[in-house]
Amino acid sequence: MAKIIDGKSIADEIYRELRKEVSTLKDKPGLAVVLVGDDPASIVYVRNKERACKRLGLNYKLLKFPQSISRDELLSSIRTLNEDREINGIIVQMPLPKHLDAFDVVSNIDPLKDVDGLHPDNLGRLSSGKPRIIPCTPLGIIELLKRENIDIRGKNAVIVGRSNLVGKPLFHLLLSLDATVTVCHSKTIDLKRETSRADILVCAVGVPRLITVDMVKEGAIVIDVGINKVEDKLVGDVDFERVKEIATFITPVPGGVGPMTVAMLMKNVITAYRLQKGKV
Ligand code: NAD
Secondary structure, X not given: OOXXXXXXXXXXXXXXXXXXXXXXXXXXXXXXXXXXXXXXXXXXXXXXXHHHHHHHOOEEEEEEEOOOOOHHXXXXXXXXXXXXXXXXXXXXXXXXXXXXXXXXXXXXXXXXXXXXXXXXXXXXXXXXXXXXXXXXXXXXXXXHHHHOOOOOOOOEEEEEOOOOOXXXXXXXXXXXXXXXXXXXXXXXXXXHHHHOOOOEEEEOXXXXXXXXXXXOOOOOEEEXXXXXXXXXXEEOOEOHHHHOOOOOEEOXXXXXXXXXXXXXXXXXXXXHHHHHOOOO
């Protein structure tokens, strides 16, 4: 029977540490969130970020724009935030409407304020082994493994999902920590063959119960990133009830990776503040 990794209590511990750190800073770091349109899930995510800022006493600013905003208008508001000395972190909430290209928009954020770690400059540094600001969810996953004293070196790590947000940056992080890393995706021919070899299995796809117990090696560490709504309940990508019987560690959904993502965002805002003050 696996140990269930309590992401919420680990995130709470991180908030306590961050609160102490914030109290030593000369001024309050600030986060700006840019929200385009009214996607219900985005509104929930944005609210969670606001709550986390309040919890740490960080400044928070929400810029809301209609779905129809033009590229020029959006980029001009990002430029204003880039220049705003009270704002240390900028996030553009995804997904964006079809007429706006996420890569283009994120590339216009000052890389030192890119607290999602998705600017090509930050992603390039990560892939070169010289990370500066690291995407929040992969950073949170590594933090969970570290705080559970899970040794990564030499392990077979298998990531299912190759998004820029989770799978790809996590690949670089696990590689830099000396795991042997495999990345699977929708075109992987035999997913079970790959996942069955995993000492550390991370699933970030968005398909409920994609990972069944027969796909998991006995004793594996299973990190479930997926968030899916099934009959009004949140579930991950892993068949939690059955897989927890054979794994050594497993994260639940909700209460696993999710709370860590927001905690790591707060950490990134403080990192960005320090970078801008030249103190990292
Ligand atoms: P995405 O939606 O951009 O991409 C999904 C990935 O899964 C793709 O790389 C695709 O190739 C792969 N995939 C699709 N079907 C597959 C299949 N049958 N077998 C193997 N691979 C398959 O990914 P994302 O933005 O990383 O999100 C993935 C999931 O993680 C979603 O459920 C999302 O809500 C969740 N998520 C959670 C957090 C968190 O904080 N807990 C953060 C980010 C994303």
